[in-house]
Amino acid sequence: AQTVTQSQPEMSVQEAETVTLSCTYDTSESDYYLFWYKQPPSRQMILVIRQEAYKQQNATENRFSVNFQKAAKSFSLKISDSQLGDAAMYFCAYVNDKIIFGKGTRLHILP
């Protein structure tokens, strides 16, 4: 069965600094997608970034980028120039025929 592990329950970063959130997963499939979702206090899950497993190039969306290591089954999220609005729960998710979430990392932004 596929699993997703986020080993950092909470992290803090100074405003304008860079932070990396870790995620590892386990699967025997070769074709899948990986997502990072942000969940602010409003509870709505917001898609931050998406990576197709068949693509070697790491996905980038403005200040958000990933480090995808397929052999190591690792999918970390880097947030550059952290802003107060980035404070939220971040969930790593594996998608094949269904989506499986990790337990999340709560990110605090320190002014």
Next chain:
Amino acid sequence: EAGVAQSPRYKIIEKRQSVAFWCNPISGHATLYWYQQILGQGPKLLIQFQNNGVVDDSQLPKDRFSAERLKGVDSTLKIQPAKLEDSAVYLCASSLATGLGGYTFGSGTRLTVV
């Protein structure tokens, strides 16, 4: 485009009572999902519909939970009777057929069972 609509936003009930949640997905999204998110955890899939058919309900506690999507559009999730451990946020999401393009989530219903 309009997002995924859910109601109610909050609900408080006593144990053994029943409750129903409603979800209206994004127009044109064939696949609809119900998730349960217990405090401090990631969302857990309860049931997945493809149009009006059930694709996966393996983690749905069928003795007390039921869900339907009769016309392949909006959906209801019911709990009867509720238990204390059902206290959670219930999220609805929708996607195009495969979900590989991403899922759009609603704001969820926070259920408190007392």
